[in-house]
Amino acid sequence: xxxxxxxxxxLAAGAESLDDHRRRLGAMPRSADPRTIxxxxxxxxxxxRGGAGFPVGRKWATVAERAAGTAVVLANGAExxxxxxxxxxxxxxxxxxxxxxxxxxxxxxxxxxxxLYVGSEHLAARTALERALAERRAGRGSGRDLPISLVAAPxxxxxxxESAAVHFVNDGDGRPTGTRPRPYERGVDGRATLVQNVExxxxxxxxxRFGEAWYRExxxxxxxxxxxxxxxxxxxxxxxEIAIGTTVAGLAEAAKVTTDVRAVLLGGYFGGWLSAxxxxxxxxxxxxxxxAGSAFGCGVVSFLAADACGVEATARIIDxxxxxxxxxxxxxxxxxxxxxxxxxxxxxxxxxADDLARxxxxxxxxxxxxxxxxxDGAVGLMQSALRVFADEFALHQRTRRCPVARAHxxxx
Amino acid sequence: xxxPSEPVGIVIDRIRCDGHGxxxxxxxxxxELDDWGYPIVHGTTVPGDLGEHARRAVAACxxxxxxxxxxxxxxxxxxxxTRVPASTSGG
Amino acid sequence: MxxxxxxFASRGSGIVxxxxxxxxxxxxxxxxxxxxxPGWPRFLTVELHRRVALLSIVFLAIHIVTAILDPYTAxxxxxxxxxxxxxxxxxxxxxxxxxxxxxxxxIATSLLRERIGQRTWRAVHWLxxxxxxxxxxxxxxxxxxxxxxxxxxxxxxCVLAVGGVLAWRISAGRQxxxxxxxxxxxxxxxGSPASGRTR
Numbered sequence: 139x140x141x142x143x144x145x146x147x148x149l150a151a152g153a154e155s156l157d158d159h160r161r162r163l164g165a166m167p168r169s170a171d172p173r174t175i176x177x178x179x180x181x182x183x184x185x186x187r188g189g190a191g192f193p194v195g196r197k198w199a200t201v202a203e204r205a206a207g208t209a210v211v212l213a214n215g216a217e218x219x220x221x222x223x224x225x226x227x228x229x230x231x232x233x234x235x236x237x238x239x240x241x242x243x244x245x246x247x248x249x250x251x252x253x254l255y256v257g258s259e260h261l262a263a264r265t266a267l268e269r270a271l272a273e274r275r276a277g278r279g280s281g282r283d284l285p286i287s288l289v290a291a292p293x294x295x296x297x298x299x300e301s302a303a304v305h306f307v308n309d310g311d312g313r314p315t316g317t318r319p320r321p322y323e324r325g326v327d328g329r330a331t332l333v334q335n336v337e338x339x340x341x342x343x344x345x346x347r348f349g350e351a352w353y354r355e356x357x358x359x360x361x362x363x364x365x366x367x368x369x370x371x372x373x374x375x376x377x378x379e380i381a382i383g384t385t386v387a388g389l390a391e392a393a394k395v396t397t398d399v400r401a402v403l404l405g406g407y408f409g410g411w412l413s414a415x416x417x418x419x420x421x422x423x424x425x426x427x428x429x430a431g432s433a434f435g436c437g438v439v440s441f442l443a444a445d446a447c448g449v450e451a452t453a454r455i456i457d458x459x460x461x462x463x464x465x466x467x468x469x470x471x472x473x474x475x476x477x478x479x480x481x482x483x484x485x486x487x488x489x490x491a492d493d494l495a496r497x498x499x500x501x502x503x504x505x506x507x508x509x510x511x512x513x514d515g516a517v518g519l520m521q522s523a524l525r526v527f528a529d530e531f532a533l534h535q536r537t538r539r540c541p542v543a544r545a546h547x548x549x550x
Numbered sequence: 551x552x553x554p555s556e557p558v559g560i561v562i563d564r565i566r567c568d569g570h571g572x573x574x575x576x577x578x579x580x581x582e583l584d585d586w587g588y589p590i591v592h593g594t595t596v597p598g599d600l601g602e603h604a605r606r607a608v609a610a611c612x613x614x615x616x617x618x619x620x621x622x623x624x625x626x627x628x629x630x631x632t633r634v635p636a637s638t639s640g641g
Numbered sequence: 642m643x644x645x646x647x648x649f650a651s652r653g654s655g656i657v658x659x660x661x662x663x664x665x666x667x668x669x670x671x672x673x674x675x676x677x678x679p680g681w682p683r684f685l686t687v688e689l690h691r692r693v694a695l696l697s698i699v700f701l702a703i704h705i706v707t708a709i710l711d712p713y714t715a716x717x718x719x720x721x722x723x724x725x726x727x728x729x730x731x732x733x734x735x736x737x738x739x740x741x742x743x744x745x746x747x748i749a750t751s752l753l754r755e756r757i758g759q760r761t762w763r764a765v766h767w768l769x770x771x772x773x774x775x776x777x778x779x780x781x782x783x784x785x786x787x788x789x790x791x792x793x794x795x796x797x798x799c800v801l802a803v804g805g806v807l808a809w810r811i812s813a814g815r816q817x818x819x820x821x822x823x824x825x826x827x828x829x830x831x832g833s834p835a836s837g838r839t840r
Contacts, residue, residue, distance in 0.1 A: 316565055460822075467564040472586040475822040503584055509564045566759060570675060572684040610684045612672055614759045 141379045142364050143340055149231050149377070153266035156273040159234035166238050167346060172245035173202060175346055182350035183362055184342065188214055188298070188335030189408060189436045191424045194342060197332065198247050201322045204330040205248035212307065212326060213240045215256040215263060215336040216291035216298035219406040220458070221438040224366035225336050227377040229256060229263035232340060233270035237286070239339025242346055244284055247332050251285050255303050258290035295407070295462035299510050300333045302464070313464040314510035337366055358383020360425035367422065369393040370403075370440035383426075386417045389439060398444035401526050405435025407455050408515035410522030411448065447542040448527035449534050452520065453478070453485035459516040469507040473500050474516055481520070484531060487538040494535045498524060558618040559595050560604065567615040576607040595621050651707040652784055654700045656795060659780050661697035662744075663799035665690055666773050670806040674813045691751070698748060701741065733783035736775045743772035773803065 146154055146162050154162075169175065180195030201209055213236065217225040229236055240252045256264050267288055291297045292312040299314045304325040306312040325331025341363070345353045354362040361382050369376050369389065380389060386402055402417040403409060410432055412420065420427065424434040442451055460474035477500050480493040501517040501524070508514070524531060533541045560580065569587035579600060581589045596604045596618070608616040668690035677683045709716050716734065720727035724735035750757060750765040777796060786792050 316563065468567065468569050468586055468588040469564070469584060471822055472588075473584070476585070500585070503590060507564060507588070507590065570672075570683060570687075572682075572687060575682045575684045610687055612687055614754065614762075 142344060143228065143232065143235070143337070143366060144377075144379045146232070149227065151231075152262075153231055153233050153269060154235075156234050156270065159232075163235075163344075163347060166242065166343065172242075175242060175246045175342070176202065178345060178350050179342055182345050182353045184338065184345065184353065185361065185424060186335055187337035187341070187365065187437065189219075189405070191434060194334070194338050197322070197334070198243060201330050201332040202247040204322065206330075207248045207250060209244075209247050209249040209330040209332065210326040211240055211244045211247065211249045211252045212303055212321070212331055212333045213252065213254045213336050213339055214298055214300075214303055214333055215254065215260070215267075216303060217257050217260065217436075218291075218293070218295040218298045218462075219408065219436055219438065220295075221370055221375070221403070221406050221440050222368045222436045223375050224368050224377045224437055226257065226260040226263045228337055228340060228366065229260065230266045233263075233266040234273075235340045235343050236267070236336045237270055237274065238343035238346075239334075239336075239341070240286070241284060242343055243332055243334060243339060247330075249284075249332065251326070252287070253307055253326060254286065254288045255291050255307065256288060257293060257297070259293040264288065264290065294464075295459070296464050296510065296512055299512075301510070303333055304331055313466060314512075316509035356381035358421050358423035358426065361423045365422070365434075365437055367437040367439050369395070370438065371395055371397065372443055372446065380422060383421045383423045386420050386422065386439060389422065390441065395441050397441070399441045400444045400446065401442045401448055403440040403442065403451075403519075404438065405433040406438035407459055407519060408511075409433050409435045409438065410519055411442075411452075411526040412522070413526050416526075445542065445546045447485070447530065447540050448523060449481070449530050449540070450485045452523040452527065453481040456481050456516060456520055459512070459519075463512060464510070467508040467513075469504050470513040473504045474513060476500055477504075477517070477520060484534045485540075487534065487540070489535045489538065494531060556620045557595050557598075558601065558604065559621045560591050560608075561617045561619045562589060562591065563615045563617070566613050568613050570612055572610040572612070573607040573616055576610055577603050580604075581607070647707045647711040648713060651704055651711055652786070654704040654707065655780065655784070656792070658697050658700040658704055659776055660795065660799060661693055661700060662773060662776060663803055665694045665697055666769060666803050667806045668693060669769065670803075670810040674806075674810050694748065694751075698744065701744065705741065730783055733779060737779035737783060740772050740775035740779060743768045743775070747772060 147158070176195050176198045178195075179198065180193065182195070184194045185191045186194055186197065215225050215229050215236075217223075236254075240254070243249070244252050254267055256267060258264075271286055271288070289307055291303065291306065294312060296302050296314055297306065297312045300321050301316065302312050302314040304321045305315050307326050321331040321333050323330065325333070341353070357363050358381070363382050364379050365382050366377055366379050367389065369378060376393060378389075378393060380392075384392075386404075390399070399414045401411050401413050403411055404417070404427065412430070412432055416430070420430055420432070422434065422437075422439070427434050442448055456474070457478040460478035463470045463474055465471050477497050480489070480497050483489045484493055484497075497520065501520045504513040504517045506514065530541055533539070560577075567588060569583075571583050571587050571589070573589050574581040574583045577600065580592055580596065582592070584590055604618060608618055668686055672683070672687045672690055675683060676686060705721055708714055709718055709721050714727075714729045716727055716729060720729075720734060720738075722738065724738045725731045727734040746765055746768055750762050754762045777800060780792075780796055781788070784792070
């Protein structure tokens, strides 16, 4: 499959300049009615790439209804998910495409301001976007006068959540604010705000140039288009673009994953585990994955090698998630910490009698009881781990030893 | 607050909630406390005979974390088939 | 004879109001401390707090009205609402007047809590730490039997009760904070405005 978002110079070459970008892709089309792109996006079936997978056309239409010319576009490049690297890679290598998408969105929804919300730890992405903005301002821009500012997002897991992003831009406080009002109603500066992932904006910019039929050429049975995924192994992470519907096995082969795989973590810390057998032929397609009890999420595909322990990996993830709680809601603060501590004890061989039963009970109680979905994601991951690694958990709890470590030390 | 005759659901502001637990004391049929004293709400609507108790639970909350929200009649699901068994501990 | 009645009514209702408002402060603090016993659920504490508060202002109203009507003090209505406007023990009465003003703010905001919102209500409720001590000082300075042994005993009990429960509340707050998982204490989630805005 020919790459689309990542077409052009190799990623290692760094940020593509404005001139190269224009030469390669042509100028952004100017439309008499900037809102026609909304219908095009709806027809394309483009889904948001921030994790929720909400239809992009519908989202822009909702904001456009409320905008009255004073809306704000917040390009979300916070990427607080530790296993994901696609957004920072996209911003660092194709910043002009991201800016194209942001300006396109601003015209379509009637916004008068753009905020680029980029994780403060993503230095290459920030530099690339700053330079890209400078290139546009140096007279080689499209001549539009939209103020575009770059805000460094706090390096936390929840900072990329919609209400947290708006909260930080408004008040310097990166904590989610609960459900009311939602950003599309009242967001940055009290205006209707479109919070859109940077990959979604980049995809929109390509669709504006080449049309929805072009976008829909590659793809899977239920969902069309391409998507960026972050492939993770013990050796490291790599970002690649796939046709939606590529199977996990197909991706593993293309990414040259050679180790024996025990399980796959899909969707990031907010997603869930599947055993290697379950995952092998699963199409990386939001609809198919939801049917299989999984989720495409932000496109993370992490392979757990057969000589690694799923209990330990899960303990580390849950400990991180507990520490990343915004500490606003009791169930999340206390519940995740209790689950994390008990899982750590089980992983470390110091489990007390009821630990496994309590983890199971607590995990069933936390969903929906926080102001944001952080606890839901964490317990979703925990419950998938309890299912996929059921045997390992039971053995850890009962024998206080890691069956994987023993198996491999015996084989050595 | 919604009018007494409307079907209502309980909404908790999770950030405001500080685990005082009075809601569970006053509406034990629908609210129980987790291991740390924070409320778990069972069922999406308050059955008619518990309406007054729900109102009292909302009024009692020292941090105004509870709210009653009208539930449209057309989409109202059947009241929770199982209620939380009455707690025998002192609470 | 009727002057004696007014004088007794004013002193009596004042003392009752002071005792009740001391109980109100204690009940409020016990609510925060989350005190409970088998047979005394937590909602009882907060509901008593509210109901006793309303009861105490009934006696407070009687105290003010009888004091105004009492010819001995020659308090006009003005002196009862404007601090230091009284010719009878101006400072002592002023303490009471300010205490009443704060109490009115407390009661009004509490009755309208659903409409004004939790944050505003909470900010105003801190005035309770002003209203109650002023009432105690008013009691010690304004009445003719202010320093009679039985009166001092009553005042002493009120101060001990409130002081004790307040100390308990402060210590319980510290314990609760210490018991919170480290994630709360070390929360670095809140970004600072200095973490970077570039144009």
